[in-house]
Amino acid sequence: MDDTIAVALRVNGRTFQGRCEPRTHLADFLRHELGLTGTHVGCEHGVCGACTVLVDGRAVRGCLMLAAQADGAEVRTVEGLAAADGTLHPLQAAFVEAHALQCGFCTPGILMTLVEVLNDTPDADEAEMREALSGNLCRCTGYQNIVKAALTAAKAVSGVRGA
Amino acid sequence: MPDAKPEAMIGRSVRRLEDPALIRGQGRFLDDLSLPGQTHAAFLRSPVAHGRIRRIDTETARTLPGVRAVLTLADLRPVLTADRLPLQFRSATLPTGITPFVLNEGEVVYVGETIALVVADSRAIAEDAAALIDLDIEELDPVADCRDALDEAGPRVYAGRADNVFSRFRQAYGDADAGFAAAAHRLSLSLKQHRGGAHPIEGRGVVASFDRFADQLTVWSSTQLAHEARGFLVELLGRDENGVRVVTPDVGGGFGAKYLFYPEEIAVAAASLLTGLPIKWVEDRREHFLAAIQERDQYWDFEAAVDADGRLLAVRGRMVSDAGAYVPQGINLAYNASTAFPGPYVLPAYDLDVFVTATNKVPTIPVRGAGYPEGTFAMERLLDAIARELGLDRAEVRRRNLVPGEAMPYRTPMASRSGSAILYDSGDFPAIFAQALERIDYAGFEARRAAAAEEGRTLGIGIACGIKGTGRGPYESGLVRIGKSGRVSVYTGAMPMGQGLKTALAQITADQLGVAPDQITVICGDTGTIPLGLGGFASRQTVTAGSSVHQAAAVVRRKVLTVASELLEAPEGDLELVNGEVRVKGTDRAITLKAVAEVVSGVPGYALPKGAEPGLEGQDPFLPTGLTYGMAAHAVEAEVDTGTGNVKLLRYVVVNDCGRAINPMLVEGQIVGGVVHGIGNALFEWMGYDDRAQPITTTLAEYLLPTCTEIPPIEVHLVEYPSPLNPLGVKGVGEAGTVPAAAAIISAVEDALREPGIRLGEVPLSPHRLYQIMRDCGRSA
Numbered sequence: 001m002d003d004t005i006a007v008a009l010r011v012n013g014r015t016f017q018g019r020c021e022p023r024t025h026l027a028d029f030l031r032h033e034l035g036l037t038g039t040h041v042g043c044e045h046g047v048c049g050a051c052t053v054l055v056d057g058r059a060v061r062g063c064l065m066l067a068a069q070a071d072g073a074e075v076r077t078v079e080g081l082a083a084a085d086g087t088l089h090p091l092q093a094a095f096v097e098a099h100a101l102q103c104g105f106c107t108p109g110i111l112m113t114l115v116e117v118l119n120d121t122p123d124a125d126e127a128e129m130r131e132a133l134s135g136n137l138c139r140c141t142g143y144q145n146i147v148k149a150a151l152t153a154a155k156a157v158s159g160v161r162g163a
Numbered sequence: 164m165p166d167a168k169p170e171a172m173i174g175r176s177v178r179r180l181e182d183p184a185l186i187r188g189q190g191r192f193l194d195d196l197s198l199p200g201q202t203h204a205a206f207l208r209s210p211v212a213h214g215r216i217r218r219i220d221t222e223t224a225r226t227l228p229g230v231r232a233v234l235t236l237a238d239l240r241p242v243l244t245a246d247r248l249p250l251q252f253r254s255a256t257l258p259t260g261i262t263p264f265v266l267n268e269g270e271v272v273y274v275g276e277t278i279a280l281v282v283a284d285s286r287a288i289a290e291d292a293a294a295l296i297d298l299d300i301e302e303l304d305p306v307a308d309c310r311d312a313l314d315e316a317g318p319r320v321y322a323g324r325a326d327n328v329f330s331r332f333r334q335a336y337g338d339a340d341a342g343f344a345a346a347a348h349r350l351s352l353s354l355k356q357h358r359g360g361a362h363p364i365e366g367r368g369v370v371a372s373f374d375r376f377a378d379q380l381t382v383w384s385s386t387q388l389a390h391e392a393r394g395f396l397v398e399l400l401g402r403d404e405n406g407v408r409v410v411t412p413d414v415g416g417g418f419g420a421k422y423l424f425y426p427e428e429i430a431v432a433a434a435s436l437l438t439g440l441p442i443k444w445v446e447d448r449r450e451h452f453l454a455a456i457q458e459r460d461q462y463w464d465f466e467a468a469v470d471a472d473g474r475l476l477a478v479r480g481r482m483v484s485d486a487g488a489y490v491p492q493g494i495n496l497a498y499n500a501s502t503a504f505p506g507p508y509v510l511p512a513y514d515l516d517v518f519v520t521a522t523n524k525v526p527t528i529p530v531r532g533a534g535y536p537e538g539t540f541a542m543e544r545l546l547d548a549i550a551r552e553l554g555l556d557r558a559e560v561r562r563r564n565l566v567p568g569e570a571m572p573y574r575t576p577m578a579s580r581s582g583s584a585i586l587y588d589s590g591d592f593p594a595i596f597a598q599a600l601e602r603i604d605y606a607g608f609e610a611r612r613a614a615a616a617e618e619g620r621t622l623g624i625g626i627a628c629g630i631k632g633t634g635r636g637p638y639e640s641g642l643v644r645i646g647k648s649g650r651v652s653v654y655t656g657a658m659p660m661g662q663g664l665k666t667a668l669a670q671i672t673a674d675q676l677g678v679a680p681d682q683i684t685v686i687c688g689d690t691g692t693i694p695l696g697l698g699g700f701a702s703r704q705t706v707t708a709g710s711s712v713h714q715a716a717a718v719v720r721r722k723v724l725t726v727a728s729e730l731l732e733a734p735e736g737d738l739e740l741v742n743g744e745v746r747v748k749g750t751d752r753a754i755t756l757k758a759v760a761e762v763v764s765g766v767p768g769y770a771l772p773k774g775a776e777p778g779l780e781g782q783d784p785f786l787p788t789g790l791t792y793g794m795a796a797h798a799v800e801a802e803v804d805t806g807t808g809n810v811k812l813l814r815y816v817v818v819n820d821c822g823r824a825i826n827p828m829l830v831e832g833q834i835v836g837g838v839v840h841g842i843g844n845a846l847f848e849w850m851g852y853d854d855r856a857q858p859i860t861t862t863l864a865e866y867l868l869p870t871c872t873e874i875p876p877i878e879v880h881l882v883e884y885p886s887p888l889n890p891l892g893v894k895g896v897g898e899a900g901t902v903p904a905a906a907a908i909i910s911a912v913e914d915a916l917r918e919p920g921i922r923l924g925e926v927p928l929s930p931h932r933l934y935q936i937m938r939d940c941g942r943s944a
Contacts, residue, residue: 021285021287023287024287031194031195032197035197036188037188037192037194037195038187038188038189038190039188040192040194040364040365040415041194042364042365042366042448043448043862043863044447044448045448045862045863045864047862047863047864048364048448048863050364077188078187078188079187079188079189081187081188082187088186088187092186092187095182095186096178096179096182096183096186097178099176099178099179099663099828099829099831099832101182101185101186102416102661102662102663102832102836103363103364103365103413103414103415103416103660103661104181104182104185104186104190104413104415104661105190105192105363105364105365105415105416105661106364106415107185107186108188111186130871130872130874131871131872133870133871134870134871134872135870136870136871137364137863137868137870138364139362139363139364139416139418139836139840139868140416140661140832140836141832141835141836141839142835142836142837142838142839142874142877143839143870143871143874144835144874144876144877145832145835146871147871
């Protein structure tokens with residue numbers, strides 16, 4: 001008996017094909033079928049944001065989207081943030097510099113949330129940045145250094161674009 | 164203390180060694196582990212708070228395709244030495260029969276209690292099968308509230324118990340009666356404090372795998388106590404230390420919830436031993452709400468005697484603490500709260516009657532702060548009440564009662580649970596408090612308040628002080644080794660859960676061995692690498708593990724110098740350890756640590772250099788003689804929307820004595836995170852139960868953690884009064900930020916509403932609840 005379905009998608013520029021039960025959500029599919037364990041699962045009900053990934057450029061909760069719904073999609077996860085030569089994404093570099101992570105469990109989801117923010121509104125001010133981050137829970141840092149890192153990275157990204 | 168050389172790593176905000184992997188998504192958390200042939204577990208849990216199991220029928224569940232086993236206590240018994248877990252903190256004073264069962268087959272006593280374990284090819288199938296177990300339970304009356312637990316006519320948490328009191332003790336010293344006889348003023352307070360759960364973003368989790376070839380059971384657990392966990396496994400499975408290894412992967416936050424060995428851990432391990440299958444269980448959020456420990460309710464009812472100047476004379480009263488249905492660890496939570504009450508203040512006489520009561524809810528043990536926030540809240544509400552009663556400024560009342568700087572070190576009349584005196588080892592409390600007032604411009608607040616009032620805004624300012632006993636003993640292990648590869652490795656039983664402990668230990672080691680921190684490997688919480696350890700609790704690890712590692716590294720340094728002196732033919736006093744080499748000062752003569760390590764690893768048949776021992780390894784455990792106390796003063800400005808009850812925090816100032824800061828960036832990170840946990844306790848986090856003790860907040864949409872938009876700018880000012888009690892002079896900071904936070908915030912809200920005389924004595928204070936209180940006082944807009 002095989003009640004699994006085929007899912008084909010691109011993740012971080014690579015094509016993946018896998019099979020899963022229809023009920024498998026995208027975060028579990030990425031983690032357990034594709035072995036991309038950088039995306040984390042914190043609540044499985046869409047509140048904590050740890051599982052946030054980009055699907056066709058938009059930040060989504062990997063626990064609230066079925067893997068089947070991502071069939072044919074372009075997915076980006078934390079593993080795809082750094083450049084091929086290992087150079088950190090400006091957000092990653094800013095997070096390390098500002099001590100914006102402690103246990104690091106919520107970090108991948110926060111980074112992916114911010115990739116979208118930096119793409120859409122790189123000139124976000126602190127209040128807007130806090131609003132944009134309000135859908136991600138972090139129990140360690142108290143958020144302060146996350147906001148600081150996000151603003152630093154936004155500045156870096158804008159600078160690059162402006163140049 | 165080591166010399167503070169310019170190149171010293173201690174004291175510098177070194178970037179974390181943990182980050183390069185974590186930031187790339189290459190962390191190794193429990194659920195990232197995948198073993199060949201791995202199966203998955205799900206638990207059948209009690210749906211009722213109190214009931215008697217009549218029948219557990221697993222037949223249908225077993226037939227579901229993909230199910231490997233459905234196990235009850237009867238099935239696990241052949242590999243278990245006991246049905247119940249041992250008490251973690253062994254104590255002769257507690258009654259027997261109060262610890263959790265591995266799996267319950269009889270009288271269940273809280274919603275979420277483990278009853279059966281399903282092992283299947285996927286978690287989803289395991290959950291499907293758990294739902295197919297036919298469970299027949301006769302529901303019994305539960306005890307849903309810890310005050311009702313004291314009602315002799317009410318139900319018992321377990322059938323057959325004489326009462327619902329696990330423990331009753333008095334925290335008492337001085338002559339309280341004399342204090343009341345001499346009092347110029349008497350006040351009484353009644354406080355209701357609720358603290359919710361720990362809620363690390365990563366829940367608990369365990370993988371167990373039995374290797375018949377090695378005759379070893381390996382258990383990976385997302386825990387704060389690897390070595391303690393091994394101890395439980397050894398005891399409950401009847402194996403010796405060679406047959407059980409516990410390995411802790413990266414831990415995604417703990418906050419107390421993981422400083423316990425749980426039924427799920429032993430059940431999964433026993434099931435793996437029984438079936439031979441590698442088994443993984445990962446806690447989901449709902450399970451964290453149901454079955455991970457919480458801190459929950461304390462009720463303080465007390466009266467205070469004060470003199471005409473507002474100085475404390477005596478306090479006496481009663482505190483009732485909700486222990487939940489079992490005592491898995493001890494009564495340390497209530498004990499801490501009772502000893503935390505005097506805080507940084509002089510309290511001449513104290514008599515608190517403490518009831519640790521049973522309810523039909525998941526057990527409580529310390530969450531970040533560990534009872535200190537509750538004791539602190541009680542004292543700080545009292546000090547605000549004294550100010551009001553006597554018409555004094557709140558800061559002045561605190562100044563009059565703080566332990567004076569010249570009284571330090573200050574020996575309180577109380578004892579810690581180890582029996583040693585509670586002694587505040589260093590610091591200047593009035594100076595720390597004064598700095599907090601200055602940093603927030605307390606003197607200028609009235610003008611800010613008036614200006615805001617002009618705009619129709621209601622502002623208040625809150626102040627609170629707290630202290631936290633840190634660095635709890637009896638020891639933490641630390642072993643330093645330079646291998647033949649030249650790599651410096653540090654091993655410890657201490658358990659990082661996000662603090663950056665590996666970085667701090669590497670900095671400490673670096674200063675002894677002249678090696679950059681990022682050239683040092685730190686391995687924590689693997690019982691295969693170091694035999695002993697106690698783990699992460701009580702803001703202890705930089706104090707205990709830091710000091711042990713510091714001393715161990717010094718041992719290795721001495722060994723290196725002995726050998727290098729022979730090899731370089733230079734006196735030890737002429738040598739220095741720099742950049743991975745031993746150098747003769749002022750010359751280019753040097754030998755690498757790698758070369759030294761190679762020499763002392765020996766060549767078959769040839770002698771070691773004179774004075775050398777085999778290998779470059781050191782251990783010199785630090786044994787703390789008492790807790791070290793860092794004082795924190797918090798000040799916060801808040802705006803209250805009198806139309807909705809919403810509280811907005813505007814600015815938050817912390818002045819915190821951290822002793823000697825190993826890495827100020829990490830210290831500040833710990834304090835900010837701790838403050839935000841306290842903000843959650845003050846305003847948001849409420850773990851609700853209905854009157855049948857059924858949990859009613861079981862998602863993060865119902866139980867609110869603070870998010871980014873509720874957090875004001877938090878300014879942390881570190882002051883360093885080195886502790887005389889450890890070789891590094893450090894004090895713990897993991898919980899410091901949480902301790903006075905709720906007290907400061909509620910003080911600010913009450914201050915904002917001061918005119919109509921609203922008295923606030925409860926946390927959390929949700930907008931809804933504050934609105935009710937304001938409405939009852941005729942204050943709401």
